[in-house]
Structure formats: C-alpha cells, structure tokens
Amino acid sequence: MESCRFDELNIATYRIPLRAGDEPLAIREPYVLIVPTYGGGVVAKAVPPQVKRFLNDPDNRAWIRGVIASGNTNFGEAYGAAGRIVSAKCKVPLLFTFELMGTPEDVRKTRDGLARFFAQRQSHEPHQH
C-alpha cells in the first residue's frame, strides 16, 4: 500500500481497524477495497472477519466500487477467494489479484490501474473527493 504512493495521486487511503474494540471505519465516498485472502485454502473463511464487519455496515457497502485481492496460488482454487466473494456479494468488479505483499510489477499495475479507474469514475460521480 505504502509503495503505491496513493497520496501523490490524491487518492485517500484508510485502514480497516484490526480489533473488534476499535472505532469502526465509516467510508462515505466511492472507494476500492483491497482485501487479503485468509483461511489457508478454506473458501468459507477467506474474507477476514474485520472486512466482514466493515461491509456489514450498509452505508459502507453503498460506496464500494471495486475490489482488489491478495492471495497465494499455493492455495489452489482458494487463491484470491476473498476478492471473488466480495465482488459477487457487492456486485462490483474484481479489479486485480496479486500474491502475498505484491511484486514491484503488481504495485505499478495497482497504482496506474486505480488512477485510471478513479479518473474514469469521476465523470459519473461528481462528488468524488
């Protein structure tokens, strides 16, 4: 995330809190969710509980425009499963899948891809920050 330098693109980044006791994150602008795949090969456990909690807020869900997932091809069919689940449930495109913390090539694709994605959306959504 840091190596994507989204601040230079005027794309704000937020982190979903790790612990249940933390103040919940509320997003009220169009966003793309970057989600790791958990569960070690078990698809049902692929979406981390913190992300489920975040998306359980219907207002958060209303503003999601896309999802990017990380995973590991070692997990076979479960590779990047969290991204496919969120994509299906929230009816937004799975924009990109990368492995583990991502290679420099993945960083470049994500950074350039999101810059174009938000630029294209801006015409549809004039309230975009």
Add this chain to the structure above:
Amino acid sequence: MAPISVPRKPLKLIDRVSAINWNKLEDEKDLEVWDRLTGNFWLPEKVPVSNDIPSWQAMSEEEHTLTMRVFTGLTLLDTIQGTVGAVSLIPDALTPHEEAVYTNIAFMESVHAKSYSSIFSTLCSSEQIDAAFAWSEENEYLQKKAQIVLDYYEGDSPLKRKVASTLLESFLFYSGFYLPMYFSSHAKLTNTADVIRLIIRDEAVHGYYIGYKYQRGLELVGDAKREELREYTYDLLNELYDNEVEYTESLYDGVGLTEDVEKFLRYNGNKALMNLGYPALFPAEICDVNPAIIASLSPNADENHDFFSGSGSSYVMGKAEETDDEDWDF
C-alpha cells in the same frame, strides 16, 4: 559418497516445560495457524494414486527416471524439515503455542516424506526405487542444498534458522514441485499431482507462519542486527538459487525444461522473500512462469483478474449474486 548424516552437533532442546494453556494466548496467530493446519490435515492414502498406473505406463523411461529423482529429492527435503528443521525451531519459540505448532509442522513434513514413498510403491518397481534413492545420495547439488540448510539449523542464530526454514518451505521445494504440475497440465499423473497440491498448500502455511515469527523476532532486535539479517537473507537466497540452477540443469536438461523451471524458481524465490517481509528480488520479466503451470497450481490465477490491463475479458457483472444485509451479518 556416504549418505548425508546430520546433525553433527546435538540439537538444543527447550530448557523448561510448563503445561500449555490454550485458553491463554500470547499470540492469537498461534491458534489461528494451529486450527488451519489441523483443518487441512490429510494422508496420502486418501488420494487414488493407483488411477495413475495407466498414465505412468504410457510414459517414457526418461520421464520415469526424472520423476523418481525429483520425488526422491523432495523426500530428502521433507525428511530434513520433519526430523531436524521444524524441530530445531522449537527451542527458539516465544510462546508455548508456537512450540506446539512446530510439532504439527514437523509431523506433517513426515507425512509429506512418506507420501512420495506411497506414490513410488504404487507406480514403480523396487529396482527403480533403489536406483532413485542411490541417485539422491550422489547428486552433489541436492547434497549441497541439504548441507547449507542443515548448517543453519545447527547454528546458534534463531532468526537465521527461521530464514533458512522459510527458504526451504517456500523456495527449495519448487524445482521439484514443477514436474508434477507440468505433467498434470499435460493430463499425466493427475492423481499424483493432487497429492503434490496438498503438500504445496501445507508448505504455504508453514512458510507464512515461520516467516511471520521471523518478522515478530526482528521487532526485538536493533537496527544494525536487522540490517545484517536482511543482507544475510538475500545472500542465502542467492547462494541457494545458484545451487538450484545447477540442480535444475542436472535434472531437466535432458527433457529441455530447464529454462521453464528456472522461471518458476525465481517466481517462488520472490514469494519466499515476501513471506519474510522483504521485497521481491527477481524482476517480473524473468519470472514469467508458463501459464499452464500457474493454472495447474491454481485454476483461478488467470488473467481475468487483471481488469486494469483490459486483457481479461470474462468479467461479467451478471455473474454477481443477490445479496442482502444478512449476508454480512456474522
């Protein structure tokens, strides 16, 4: 050459044992990984490898020899990891639950080692098996990689041991894993490939966990030590990589697959570094693994998930399913 015989020094055991209380966790990751590993438990007898007999019989003698050498090499690594590697991490554990996870890892490595024997007994003659084991003791590159890793397991640095262990779990196996994935993509030995996929899944959790514990350990040392360990990690990967290239040539030159295997090595070398929290070393253009191999590993790792590049065309909004608030109520 005499069979490899280690350790030359006795391994350290833990100094003190207290009853383990799983209701009091110091690091929740220990329970999470324990649950994942036990949930993923499997035995090779569950996979119908005997269905591969017709496929095996249709393969050439050269393919037989290659397969058996590759699997014997993997057996040696699993034996090391099961009897020395994972066990050597136990005295370094920061929590009692971490010790317990290593005992699970050690046991599963022994299951992996045994599953190659199970494949051999299903497909091969005892002469072929004996010849492959004899080869494993004579291949200098295989012996060298065993030796390099074993030296660190015997050494006195807990963090270096974790680096060596993660590189074994996440990098050194892949010159071997390549072959069953390659055969499977050509509809050969597909049940055997299912066994290997189960091993590959386990190694991912092992590499992730040991890499995670390494990163927790790094938090406890100063900047100078941290920098030394970073350099050490890249140096060790380079040393092992050079040897893997030689090992790969000794196995795959005859079938013309060396170049393809080396791309797979670099791709997995990058993933091993990431498990340790370090950036990738090998640039993308020399890690362009044969898509058939990636598809054999993970049928979902296709270009359709690179929506940005516009190269994948199969994303269809209509594939989405109906959802309501209850779907997200956990």
